[in-house]
Structures are given as structure tokens and as C-alpha cells.
Amino acid sequence: MKLVIVLLLLFVSTHCSASLVIAPAIFEGNVDDFAEVLVIELYNSSLEEIYVEVDIWDLYQQENGQPQLRPAPRRLVLPKNDSLTIAPNAKALLELERAILDQAIYQAAILKTSTKGSKSNLAQAVAVLFIIAQAKEDYGELVNVACLLGESINDSSILVTIKNEGSNHFKTEGLITLTNKNGENIAELNLEKGIILPGATRSFSVQIDDEFVKNNLYWGKLQISLGEKKLTYDLDFSDKEKDQSQGVLK
Known part of the structure; x- marks a missing residue:
């Protein structure tokens, strides 16, 4: 069964000294070209330890075409870790597993970053948007x-x-x-x-x-x-x- 994967990054806000680099920025192609578990590399380029919280949100669209996010009642993309701690100038891997291989998925992995002593409203929010579309008849x-x-x-x-x-x-x-x-x-x-x-x-x-x-x-x-x-x-x-x-x- 042919699927298409598109991975986009949306940087929501930056109000703290945490600096998180995410790679790759975009996955696009047939699902047969990718492993069942997608691996994202996270790099802490700052001099502070970064704490990362992972959540899954749904991707939907307003009538004007603007994409929006909302909490997902049902996770179709499963992070192997809901939180990560990354040392200064160090790397970590975030693994995302597809829960149902033959179902289209329009969800996002939200990465909220913070440093020691920082308040949650000052944290950097990074959204990773997945679009996994089954290539079949258009409705x-x-x-x-x-x-x-x-x-x-x-x-x-x-x-x-x-x-x-x-x-x-x-x-x-x-x-x-x-x-x-x-x-x-x-x-x-x-x-x-x-x-x-x-x-x-x-x-x-x-x-x-x-x-x-x-x-x-x-x-x-x-x-x-x-x-x-x-x-x-x-x-x-x-x-x-x-x-x-x-x-x-x-």
C-alpha cells in the first residue's frame, strides 16, 4: 500500500536561551522508503541542559486554508519517550513509531523545550508536523x-x-x-x-x-x-x- 510522508517544522516561539536543532527538517516520499520507526536527531547547541517534552497533536485546516493544531484524542504516531534531557552541545534521538501502518495520519509531534529554572510560558515550542497520506482515490x-x-x-x-x-x-x-x-x-x-x-x-x-x-x-x-x-x-x-x-x- 502506497503512502506519502511529509514532515514539516513549525517554530512557534522562542523566549528562552534554549536552542534545539532538529534534523531532518522534511521527510517526503513513499512510506516503503522509510523504516516503520522514524528517527529524528535533536541537537542542543546551547551551553545549558535542555529538557524536552513530547506530545502528539492533530493537524486540521480552517476554511481559509490555514493549518491548525489541537490535542489528539487518539495517537497514531507514538513517541518512544515522552520526555528527553539533552546535555549542552550534545545530541539525542527521538523515535516515532506509526501505530497503524495502513491508515493515513495527519498529526504532529510537539516538542516543548525548557532549561533548568525556566518557566513553562518562557519555553521554546517546536512543532513537527506529519502528513502521512494514503495514495488512493480522491474524495x-x-x-x-x-x-x-x-x-x-x-x-x-x-x-x-x-x-x-x-x-x-x-x-x-x-x-x-x-x-x-x-x-x-x-x-x-x-x-x-x-x-x-x-x-x-x-x-x-x-x-x-x-x-x-x-x-x-x-x-x-x-x-x-x-x-x-x-x-x-x-x-x-x-x-x-x-x-x-x-x-x-x-
Whole structure:
């Protein structure tokens, strides 16, 4: 079974003298290329002993695409040690074991560092984000396409909302072609490319020209890629109450 592993680092804050270097910074590739236990090297480059606490958090996503972390009720990545003490100018190994080998995992190992006598609110927080995605069919769904008419110049936009109902993340990109009532193309608008995590609903906004709004040219076509799946929808914004997710699928 093919899986993809992506390991990212997020440095949250630094308010103490502790200095922790983590390597490697990124793992990416097929899970068959990695051992079942992933080993991360931690190096204390300071002159003080560092105490490291390890916790596991879930990775999720807001509608604007911003990734977020929250405590994981169920650990799918298991640290062999919940805490480590690293001497000055010394190294230590952090081992992370996958609990279920055939399940996609979107979790993070949070490394909270502190030195002797330092308060917890002054500790350095280092987040290690794991994305383990099973390479299988993408389950993206177009939730809605809305034409948002602003009150000021250049304040109108088209909002495309997509939901990921699968167990794996996928990339999305799209093109909106605006037409007049005769079917003639008058503009092409590119949607921002982005990743949608499992269970997330994400919206993509693209600005439209005032001429499109002023002349009531409310027709168009949306071509969108949800991972490997490519879809085309006919759009008709002349009826403001119409649910565009039910548009004509080509």
C-alpha cells in the first residue's frame, strides 16, 4: 500500500536561551522508503541542559486554508519517550513509531523545550508536523460556487467552496471562464492552488472585473482539479438563488 510522508517544522516561539536543532527538517516520499520507526536527531547547541517534552497533536485546516493544531484524542504516531534531557552541545534521538501502518495520519509531534529554572510560558515550542497520506482515490466535493457582489469598485468576487470527504489530502486548482449570454468568452480567472486536508472544507476566492458585474454577464464555466479528478461545471449566476454545485456536469 502506497503512502506519502511529509514532515514539516513549525517554530512557534522562542523566549528562552534554549536552542534545539532538529534534523531532518522534511521527510517526503513513499512510506516503503522509510523504516516503520522514524528517527529524528535533536541537537542542543546551547551551553545549558535542555529538557524536552513530547506530545502528539492533530493537524486540521480552517476554511481559509490555514493549518491548525489541537490535542489528539487518539495517537497514531507514538513517541518512544515522552520526555528527553539533552546535555549542552550534545545530541539525542527521538523515535516515532506509526501505530497503524495502513491508515493515513495527519498529526504532529510537539516538542516543548525548557532549561533548568525556566518557566513553562518562557519555553521554546517546536512543532513537527506529519502528513502521512494514503495514495488512493480522491474524495473531493464541490460544495458551492457563489458570486459575491460588492458595494464598492473592484469588490466583487467568485467564491468556490470544496470539501474533502476522504482520508487523504489532495491538491486543487481551477479555471473560471466568464462568458456573455451568447456564449462568447470574455475573461479567464485562475483559482489559487492549494491543499485540502481530510475532513476540511476550504474556500477559494477570485476577484471579478466590474464590467462583468455592471453588464450583468452572469454566465461561465468552472474547470477544476480535485487531486487526480478533473471536473467541469456550467455556471449561471443570473439566478441568485441557484445552487451552483448542482450545475451541469460535463
